[in-house]
Each structure stands twice: as C-alpha cells, then as structure tokens.
Amino acid sequence: MSTIVRIGTRSSPMALAQVDRVSALLRAADPELTVEVVAMTTSGDRWTGPLSDLGGKGAFTKEVDAALLGGACDLAVHCVKDIPGDRPVPEGTDIVAFLERDDVRDAVVQPDGITLDDLPEGARIGTSSPRRAAQLALHWPHLLPVPVRGNANSRLAKLDAGEYDALLLAVAGLERIDLTERISQILPVDAMVPAVGSGTLALQCRTDDDVTNAYARALRHEPTWLRTTAERTMLSVLDGNCHSPIAGYATLDDGTLSLHGRVIAPDGKTVLDASGRGTDPEALGTDVAAELLRQGAADIISATA
Structure with a gap:
C-alpha cells in the first residue's frame, strides 16, 4: 500500500x-x-x-x-x-x-496599463497591506490607498467593475494563477520593499x-530557507503583526546574506531603514531589527497596533 x-x-x-x-x-x-x-x-x-x-x-x-x-x-x-x-x-x-522562492516584487494592475506615476491625483489604489499603503504614501503621495479584501480573483473582479482605479498585488501570486498579463507595472524592491517572506x-x-x-x-530549498529565516527573525524581534508597516528583503551571494529592513509610518513621512550582512540568518535578522529599534521603530509599530 x-x-x-x-x-x-x-x-x-x-x-x-x-x-x-x-x-x-x-x-x-x-x-x-x-x-x-x-x-x-x-x-x-x-x-x-x-x-x-x-x-x-x-x-x-x-x-x-x-x-x-x-x-x-x-x-x-x-x-x-x-x-x-x-x-x-x-x-x-x-x-x-x-x-524555492518566487518573484518577491509587487505589481500594479491597471486596466489601461497606466503606471503609478501617471495616474491622476486622488486615484484609488486597492490594497489592504499597511506596508504597501505606507510606501505608496512615501513615493506616490498623490494617490489614495483604499482597502480591498478577497482573493486575487475577486479583487480583480472589483477592479474591472470600477471600484478601484488600480490594484497592488504580488507578482508571484499573479504568476501562480496565470494572470501575469494583467500586470501594468512591476515596482522595484528599493521603492516598494517587499513583505517579509514574499514569494x-x-x-x-x-x-x-x-x-x-x-x-x-x-x-x-536551502538558500530560500536562509533568506526567509533572516527576514522572519527580524519581524519576530520587532514584534510585527498585520497592522505593522514592516518590510524586509534578504538576498544571498556566495554564502553571505544581506538583509534590508524598513519600518515606515502609515503617512510615509517617517521612514526607518537598516541593513546588514552576515552568514547566520538569525543573528543577522536580530541585528537589523535592533538597529531599527534603536532608530525608534517601536514607536511606529506600537502606534499602529
């Protein structure tokens, strides 16, 4: 049997x-x-x-x-x-x-193929992610983040019905459901730092x-295990939850990990960034979190709890 x-x-x-x-x-x-x-x-x-x-x-x-x-x-x-x-x-x-990790980046889905830079003042951007909304406020303050719930398919249906002007969704998620043709823009990781564990x-x-x-x-997949462990250790030390506008992205090159962590106020006006390198993912995640806490991350996180 x-x-x-x-x-x-x-x-x-x-x-x-x-x-x-x-x-x-x-x-x-x-x-x-x-x-x-x-x-x-x-x-x-x-x-x-x-x-x-x-x-x-x-x-x-x-x-x-x-x-x-x-x-x-x-x-x-x-x-x-x-x-x-x-x-x-x-x-x-x-x-x-x-x-093995998939694409970590965030995508813009806009029916007419318009990028965030070219959308008009006050355009409604569907996202329920504090991380995405805060970084939207930082780089595209002319746009309005609007909460959206449901799986990717139902969110796309709401977009097509005119409830939003654009959506922010994960590239990896759209790849998994074979809808990458809906992507109008892929955001670089330095502007829209990914969620911990993205992809x-x-x-x-x-x-x-x-x-x-x-x-x-x-x-x-060992490289993904190391990268994701570093990111999740940082998140754990920061005591981050679903309200917290926390981003983190680790890479691995020749056995050395690099981790970029970001904590950002919901209005995008306060941005804390920290980076580090090392070979121990837990030690690296702890060190980057400690630097963010030294900069005042606890105040931002507690204010959004």
Whole structure:
C-alpha cells in the first residue's frame, strides 16, 4: 500500500495552485506516493471587514493549523507572508521547509496599463497591506490607498467593475494563477520593499509525524530557507503583526546574506531603514531589527497596533 499525504490548504484558486506545485514535487520525489488535498475556507476568507478584527493574518492559517493538529491533514501549505510574525506556529507543529522562492516584487494592475506615476491625483489604489499603503504614501503621495479584501480573483473582479482605479498585488501570486498579463507595472524592491517572506511557500507538519516530515524536508530549498529565516527573525524581534508597516528583503551571494529592513509610518513621512550582512540568518535578522529599534521603530509599530 502506498503512503498517503493529505495536504491542508485554503480553497482559493491561488492556494489550490500552490498545492498543485507541492503535489507535483512530492510525486516527483516518490512516484508511488498518493497525495490528497484537504481544502477549507478560513475565517479570513469569509470575513469582509478589516483583518485586524479577526486577529490579523493568522485568520488565514488558524483553521488549517487546527486541521493539521487534529489529524485531518498531514501537511499544511502556507504563504510565508500569511504566517504571523509575532507568535510561533502552534505547539506540536513545525515549519520544516520553504520552497524555492518566487518573484518577491509587487505589481500594479491597471486596466489601461497606466503606471503609478501617471495616474491622476486622488486615484484609488486597492490594497489592504499597511506596508504597501505606507510606501505608496512615501513615493506616490498623490494617490489614495483604499482597502480591498478577497482573493486575487475577486479583487480583480472589483477592479474591472470600477471600484478601484488600480490594484497592488504580488507578482508571484499573479504568476501562480496565470494572470501575469494583467500586470501594468512591476515596482522595484528599493521603492516598494517587499513583505517579509514574499514569494515563498512554507511546508508545515506535525512534529511527531516522521514520515511526512521526511517528505517535506526533502523539498527544502536551502538558500530560500536562509533568506526567509533572516527576514522572519527580524519581524519576530520587532514584534510585527498585520497592522505593522514592516518590510524586509534578504538576498544571498556566495554564502553571505544581506538583509534590508524598513519600518515606515502609515503617512510615509517617517521612514526607518537598516541593513546588514552576515552568514547566520538569525543573528543577522536580530541585528537589523535592533538597529531599527534603536532608530525608534517601536514607536511606529506600537502606534499602529
């Protein structure tokens, strides 16, 4: 009898596309493996109000976490940027692998192909990300960030219905649902510093499930593991949550990590930047966070809590 691995996931088109990628990698490693998908709608998917009213980004992971702990699935697939940075994953589970990182950049989707620089004063830009909204205020203060909820497909439908003049979405997400033709502009990482964990998928297992842990660990991409660990360590030390306008982006070159962290006030008028280099991702993330805190990051973060 072949081994069965049940993958728990959100039921959105993007989440299911992500699971298809993981399933293909698992089957390539073991053609005899049977993979089943356990899809569910999370409270974050159902809720139409501010995510902060549900406790933040954990609203997209807690039902999947509960299914994993309860034995309804064996492996959870999460976007790293949806995993809360201000608290550990549930006891009894571990994140054992990050897949090779996809594009980290943010994209502008505008029906007429107009860039942010050329949009008129007061144009409505759909985003519910404090990080994106704050950097929009910094570089494009003539534009108006407007909250938007729902998965990428529903957000695009709202844009097409005229509720917004443009959207800010992740390039990686649009790639995963084969909608890159909707992109009108890709923003450089020095202007729109990415979210911690952008473009990265995490594999989470029960700690005591040796079989599934072995399958998941075999998919771990070490450079992505190092880069993402540095970013998430910085986020954890800053005690960042879904309200916090925090950005972080690490690169790896010849074994040396470089990390750029940014904390920015919602109005874009106060910008704190810190960078560092090193070989230990946790030490690097801690050092960059410490420099941001020295500059006053705690005041900005607490003001948005």
